[in-house]
Amino acid sequence: MALTEIDRNLLKRCLAEEPGAWKDFVDRFIGLFIHVINHVGHSRSVRLSADDVDDLCAEVFVALLAEDFAILRRFRGNSSLATYLTVIARRIVVREVAKRRKAEALGHVNAHQSSIEQAHATGNRDVQRIENTEQVERMLRDLPERDADIVRQFHLEGRSYGEISSRLGIPENTIGPTLSRARELLRNGASRH
Numbered sequence: 775m776a777l778t779e780i781d782r783n784l785l786k787r788c789l790a791e792e793p794g795a796w797k798d799f800v801d802r803f804i805g806l807f808i809h810v811i812n813h814v815g816h817s818r819s820v821r822l823s824a825d826d827v828d829d830l831c832a833e834v835f836v837a838l839l840a841e842d843f844a845i846l847r848r849f850r851g852n853s854s855l856a857t858y859l860t861v862i863a864r865r866i867v868v869r870e871v872a873k874r875r876k877a878e879a880l881g882h883v884n885a886h887q888s889s890i891e892q893a894h895a896t897g898n899r900d901v902q903r904i905e906n907t908e909q910v911e912r913m914l915r916d917l918p919e920r921d922a923d924i925v926r927q928f929h930l931e932g933r934s935y936g937e938i939s940s941r942l943g944i945p946e947n948t949i950g951p952t953l954s955r956a957r958e959l960l961r962n963g964a965s966r967h
Contacts, residue, residue: 828950
């Protein structure tokens with residue numbers, strides 16, 4: 775299948791960092807990534823919770839954002855964008871699932887624990903909270919209101935994806951990508967200063 779004009783324009787808008795382009799990209803391909811994640815989990819006999827799916831989806835989006843959209847910039851248009859993204863997402867998910875299995879086999883802390891959960895486990899909760907609070911406050915300044923609510927509830931209030939979904943009336947599978955976008959925004963902002 776060839777690259778459609780819709781996807782060509784969407785890709786061009788993302789690479790040009792036009793306002794709203796990344797949100798349109800996420801909306802267009804999040805279902806595809808969730809399907810890939812579930813398929814990899816099923817084919818590898820790995821039981822994935824909703825939080826696991828959200829975390830893996832966030833990993834895919836973070837990888838796509840990395841190095842100024844390097845993965846998207848490498849797309850040559852020799853297939854449909856969906857086919858290209860399926861291959862990329864599958865590689866990322868297989869790698870992450872293998873990494874988590876290895877970590878679990880070695881008895882390490884579960885790879886998808888949040889930094890707040892890790893801080894609770896290690897007893898460094900206060901130090902972690904102070905660092906996170908400063909980082910979260912920086913993130914909140916540049917985010918749209920809904921995204922800021924998600925970041926605030928997750929990082930500052932320690933709410934789960936399910937709680938945030940219920941409180942804000944949004945699908946649970948949009949929370950991980952929103953948090954990833956916010957982290958990427960923070961990283962980009964830190965690299966400019």
